[in-house]
Structures are given as structure tokens and as C-alpha cells.
Amino acid sequence: MSVARPVIAEIAIGVHLVNPELVVEVHDLRVEFGGSRLRGHEPVVAVDGVSFSIAAGEIVGLVGESGSGKSTTAMAVARLIPLSSGTVKLGGRDISNLTQKQMRQARSDIQLIFQDPHGALDPRQSVASSLREVRRVHTDRTNWITDAELMASVGLSSDILPRLPHEISGGQAQRVCIAQSLILRPRVLIADEPTSALDVSVQAHVLELLSRLRDEYGIAVLLISHDLSVVRAVCDRVHVMQLGVVVESGETESVLGTPQHSYTKQLVRSLPGARGSDARNSFPSVGFS
Amino acid sequence: MIRSLLPRLAGAVVTLLLAVTIAFLLARASGDPVRQMLGDMASQGQIEAVRADLGLDRPLVVQYFDYLGNIVRGDLGTSLRYHTSNWDLIASRLAASFQLAAAAIIIGVVAGVTLGTLAAMFEGKRVDRVAVSLALLGQSVPPFWLGIMLIVVVAVGLRWLPAGQAGSWSHLILPAITLSTLPMARIARMTRSSITEVLEEPYVASARARGFGTRRVMARHVARNAAIPVITLVGLQTGVLLSGAVTVEFVFAWPGLGTLTTQAVAFRDFTLIQALVVFGAVTFVLVNLVVDIVNSVVDPRIRGTL
Numbered sequence: 001m002s003v004a005r006p007v008i009a010e011i012a013i014g015v016h017l018v019n020p021e022l023v024v025e026v027h028d029l030r031v032e033f034g035g036s037r038l039r040g041h042e043p044v045v046a047v048d049g050v051s052f053s054i055a056a057g058e059i060v061g062l063v064g065e066s067g068s069g070k071s072t073t074a075m076a077v078a079r080l081i082p083l084s085s086g087t088v089k090l091g092g093r094d095i096s097n098l099t100q101k102q103m104r105q106a107r108s109d110i111q112l113i114f115q116d117p118h119g120a121l122d123p124r125q126s127v128a129s130s131l132r133e134v135r136r137v138h139t140d141r142t143n144w145i146t147d148a149e150l151m152a153s154v155g156l157s158s159d160i161l162p163r164l165p166h167e168i169s170g171g172q173a174q175r176v177c178i179a180q181s182l183i184l185r186p187r188v189l190i191a192d193e194p195t196s197a198l199d200v201s202v203q204a205h206v207l208e209l210l211s212r213l214r215d216e217y218g219i220a221v222l223l224i225s226h227d228l229s230v231v232r233a234v235c236d237r238v239h240v241m242q243l244g245v246v247v248e249s250g251e252t253e254s255v256l257g258t259p260q261h262s263y264t265k266q267l268v269r270s271l272p273g274a275r276g277s278d279a280r281n282s283f284p285s286v287g288f289s
Numbered sequence: 290m291i292r293s294l295l296p297r298l299a300g301a302v303v304t305l306l307l308a309v310t311i312a313f314l315l316a317r318a319s320g321d322p323v324r325q326m327l328g329d330m331a332s333q334g335q336i337e338a339v340r341a342d343l344g345l346d347r348p349l350v351v352q353y354f355d356y357l358g359n360i361v362r363g364d365l366g367t368s369l370r371y372h373t374s375n376w377d378l379i380a381s382r383l384a385a386s387f388q389l390a391a392a393a394i395i396i397g398v399v400a401g402v403t404l405g406t407l408a409a410m411f412e413g414k415r416v417d418r419v420a421v422s423l424a425l426l427g428q429s430v431p432p433f434w435l436g437i438m439l440i441v442v443v444a445v446g447l448r449w450l451p452a453g454q455a456g457s458w459s460h461l462i463l464p465a466i467t468l469s470t471l472p473m474a475r476i477a478r479m480t481r482s483s484i485t486e487v488l489e490e491p492y493v494a495s496a497r498a499r500g501f502g503t504r505r506v507m508a509r510h511v512a513r514n515a516a517i518p519v520i521t522l523v524g525l526q527t528g529v530l531l532s533g534a535v536t537v538e539f540v541f542a543w544p545g546l547g548t549l550t551t552q553a554v555a556f557r558d559f560t561l562i563q564a565l566v567v568f569g570a571v572t573f574v575l576v577n578l579v580v581d582i583v584n585s586v587v588d589p590r591i592r593g594t595l
Contacts, residue, residue, distance in 0.1 A: 078498060080494060080497060080498060100503075101502075104500045104501075104502060105500070107498065107499065107500030108500055111498065111499070112494075112495070112498040114491045114494070114495055115491075116491055119490060119491035119492060120491045120492055120494075120495040121492055121495070122492045122496070122509075122510050122514070123492070123514065123588075123590060124513055124514060124587075124588055124589055124590070126589075133501075133509070134499055137499070137500060137501055137502075137505070138499075138500060164589055164590060166590060177495070180495075180499065181499075184499075184500075
């Protein structure tokens with residue numbers, strides 16, 4: 001376990017690790033917003049010097065309160081917002097300086113799942129139509145699975161295919177979002193608060209699905225959450241962020257069981273019934289192991 | 290689709306009934322139409338005779354149902370000034386008004402959507418500021434003033450285009466540009482705000498995250514979702530323009546419904562005014578129905594509510 005800056009390229013030996021290959025390597029990431037030298041405005045530093053890595057088949061958590069820079073880190077790692085400095089490597093390849101066109105091709109390897117599942121689906125597109133569009137754009141990556149198989153793999157029936165987003169539940173919508181990512185066989189899945197908009201029982205099902213996909217496909221998962229019980233339930237390692245900086249990193253049980261940094265201690269104390277209990281067991285049970 | 294449109298059609302009939310009722314009541318609430326028509330010099334005998342001739346001596350309720358019955362039969366009455374069918378008068382001006390309205394709405398939509406899209410795509414940048422300023426200018430400049438300025442500068446000063454009246458396509462340019470400025474400005478502002486709002490939607494970030502190119506994201510996800518309020522606005526503007534652009538037609542002596550309305554008011558031809566109001570209401574309701582149908586094609590969520 002490390003306190004303050006994490007060790008770059010640390011390889012976690014999580015219980016679920018199926019492949020020790022590093023899929024994501026983030027080094028000294030910095031993201032700034034605004035600022036103008038001409039007008040003398042200082043930029044707002046949203047993420048400062050963040051470094052971490054994720055191996056294949058590993059779930060790494062990024063926790064912290066709202067505004068701590070978790071989502072900004074996720075968007076920057078996915079290159080959806082520009083990096084001010086630092087590097088992001090995907091499968092050993094530096095993607096920090098790729099053009100948008102080059103990045104579009106690399107996107108199939110790094111997929112995102114958003115907080116609001118209904119909001120992440122185009123309200124005009126049926127489930128089938130949205131999958132068809134992904135297939136049309138990435139013809140070479142999507143032939144490995146049929147729509148019906150894809151739906152089954154995320155625990156949905158094919159009946160859902162002709163439906164529009166407003167005709168399905170939040171849990172179903174999140175599974176559809178995961179299916180849209182899974183169809184590309186990504187190496188990394190960044191899940192930004194994937195359960196915070198869902199009912200507790202549905203949250204558990206979605207987390208179970210993420211764990212299963214990691215096990216079956218060896219996908220590396222970066223799970224962004226402010227909910228420590230969620231992180232504790234599925235993550236092999238965790239990084240705690242405060243004000244854009246990683247303040248503590250390590251194996252989940254270690255960091256959340258015996259936190260070293262005052263901020264982490266504060267977060268752990270705020271977890272209802274978490275002190276002295278095993279949140280892995282306290283989370284609504286759908287069969288986490 | 291037709292079955293789902295039935296409630297809308299029923300609503301349209303109610304709207305039309307309200308419009309024709311208001312037109313009927315307003316024509317009578319503004320004073321005795323016969324006295325207004327004949328002027329102060331007419332004798333009481335003459336007034337009574339004309340009133341009886343027009344059926345205005347009957348009880349108001351009888352007049353109202355008679356008027357409704359005529360409208361249902363497609364009879365909009367006879368003009369007091371022109372002594373000809375109001376419907377024939379409207380039909381004779383319809384082509385000119387339609388031509389002007391169509392040209393203005395095409396210019397308004399093309400310019401408005403282009404300006405609004407550029408402004409949204411470059412939000413906060415110079416392009417945005419220029420586009421927003423142009424839209425504000427288009428909304429602030431009174432059409433009659435712009436029309437007169439265009440006549441003075443382009444027609445009289447530069448002699449590039451004719452100053453007024455219908456004729457060749459060149460006669461259409463100045464009134465169409467004048468008439469298009471307000472719709473253009475409104476469409477530009479609506480397009481900008483609608484696209485800006487949609488660009489913030491998570492499904493746009495999601496589409497980008499899936500590796501979709503900017504063109505695909507803009508065309509398939511942003512434009513179609515941002516189109517609904519713009520289509521509704523275009524429909525409303527089309528309704529306004531089709532039912533007569535009074536000031537612009539007057540300034541350019543354009544022989545359309547706007548000019549006919551001005552003449553009907555000037556000569557206190559209350560049957561023609563009533564007919565024009567009914568025609569305007571029908572046009573509005575029909576355009577709104579078309580807008581509903583187009584919106585349901587663009588957005589499948591609306592199909593269930595139609």
C-alpha cells in the first residue's frame with residue numbers, strides 16, 4: 001500500500017487477476033480548465049499528477065467525493081477531454097498525443113460507461129439501432145457476437161432489442177450501455193459511477209455483471225465511484241482522490257480496512273456500518289464471491 | 290398513424306371553433322359594422338335597410354349559427370366592398386402570398402439553421418458572437434424599416450432590383466429577404482440553444498466514446514435530437530407568413546393576403562376580415578398538424594403521444 005503518490009506501474013495481484021499484462025498506464029496526468037495568459041486568469045487544476053495502472057482482468061477503483069477529479073481523470077484517460085500534461089498508455093502504446101482521427105480507431109479498445117444510463121442512450125434510437133450503429137462504424141470488431149448473444153451476455157432478453165430507451169428500466173439501460181461497449185471487445189472499460197443512478201438491488205446486478213465480464217473476457221475495469229461499499233464489493237485495488245490528487249492507493253481491503261491518509265479515514269468513517277464489517281458481504285447480495 | 294392523429298384533429302376543430310367565434314364576436318364588438326361601413330352621413334333608414342339586407346337585424350345567436358353553418362359549407366361570405374365571394378378574393382391572393390412566404394421561410398431556415406449551428410459548434414468563440422449578434426439584429430430591426438431601406442438602397446439607389454409589386458423572380462428577392470429576417474433570427478437562436486443543450490447530453494459523449502466521427506455524431510445524434518423545437522418554430526413561422534405578411538406586403542405593394550387584409554380593414558369590410566381570420570386560423574391549425582406529423586417522424590418518442 002502506498003500513501004500520497006502511487007507507484008507507477010505497480011502490478012496488483014488481485015484475486016481475479018487472469019492476466020498480469022498492463023493494459024492501462026497513466027503517468028503524471030494533469031488536466032487544467034480555463035485560464036488565460038492574456039487576461040491573467042489562472043487555470044483551474046482539476047487533476048494533478050495522477051498515476052496508476054490497470055492490468056488485464058483487474059478492477060481498479062477510483063474513489064473520492066464530488067469534485068475530487070475522478071470523472072475528469074476518467075474522461076482524460078479516455079481522451080474525451082484534452083490532457084494538459086502526462087501520458088496515457090493503452091496496451092503499451094502512448095495515446096496521449098494521438099489525433100482525434102487516430103483516437104477514433106483506438107476507442108474500440110477503451111470504452112466508457114456513464115452514470116446516467118438513460119441519458120447515455122440516444123432517446124431516438126432503439127436498442128437494436130444503437131447496436132447496429134456501433135457495428136456499422138466498427139465493422140471489423142463487432143462480428144464476433146450476434147445481438148441476441150450480446151443481450152444474453154449482459155443478462156437481457158432479445159425482446160428488448162426493438163425498444164426505445166424510455167421503454168426500458170434504468171438497470172436494463174445500463175446493461176444495454178455495457179453491451180454497446182462489450183460488442184467492441186474493449187481491453188479497458190471505464191465505468192463512471194455506473195450504479196449511482198440505480199436502485200440498490202439493480203446496482204448489485206450491474207456490479208455482478210462487471211465482475212463477470214472481467215472474469216470472462218479479461219477486461220480491465222476502471223470503476224469510478226463515490227460509494228465505498230460499491231468499490232469494496234468489486235475492486236481489486238483502489239486509488240483515493242482528493243482535490244485532483246491521489247492521496248492513497250493500494251489493495252482495496254488494505255486501503256479501506258486500515259486507511260492511512262486522514263481523508264481516506266474520513267471517507268471510511270462516512271460509510272454506514274462499514275467500520276469493522278465486511279462491506280463485500282454487506283452489499284445487497286447477488287452472489288459476490 | 291391516422292388513428293393516433295384523431296385526438297389532434299379533434300383539438301384542431303376546437304381551436305378553429307374558438308377562432309371563428311372570436312372573429313365573429315370581434316367584428317361586432319368593435320361597433321356597428323353597417324354604421325362604420327356607411328359612415329356618419331348615412332340616414333337611419335339607409336342603415337336599417339343595409340342591416341336587414343346583410344341579416345344583421347336578426348338575433349346574435351341566429352347570426353352566429355348561420356355564420357358557422359356557412360363556414361362548414363365552405364362559404365366564407367361575400368365581400369362588402371368587392372361584391373364578390375371572399376373565398377375567391379382569398380384564392381386570388383393566395384399564390385402571391387404562398388410564393389413570398391415560401392421564399393422567406395426557405396431563406397430563414399437555411400440562414401437561421403446555418404447561423405445557429407455554427408454558433409453552437411463554436412460556442413463562446415468569435416463565430417458564436419457574430420452569429421448571435423446577427424440574430425439579435427434580425428430580431429430587432431423592424432421589417433417595414435428594413436423593407437424601406439432595401440428599396441431606397443438596392444432598388445432606387447443601386448437600381449439592382451425592382452422596388453415592388455409581383456412579377457418576375459427578381460421582384461421576389463427584396464420582400465423575401467425582408468420577410469425572412471425575423472424567422473431567420475428566431476430560428477438561429479432556437480437552433481443554437483437546442484444544439485448547445487444536446488451537445489451537453491451524455492449520449493453525445495457516449496457516441497464520441499464509441500469512436501463515432503464528428504460528422505456522424507452531429508448528423509445522427511445532435512441534429513436529429515435538436516431538430517424538434519426548431520421544426521416546431523419553423524411551423525409556427527410558416528403559419529404566420531402564410532396567413533399574410535401585412536407590413537412587408539404593404540411596403541412592397543405585394544398583391545398577397547397581407548395587402549388584402551390591409552384593404553379589408555381600411556374599408557371596414559367585416560365579412561372579408563372574418564373570412565381572413567378564419568383562413569388564417571385554418572392555415573395555422575393545418576401547419577401545426579403537419580409539424581406534429583414531421584416531429585413524430587423525426588422523434589419516435591412522440592409517435593406514442595400523437
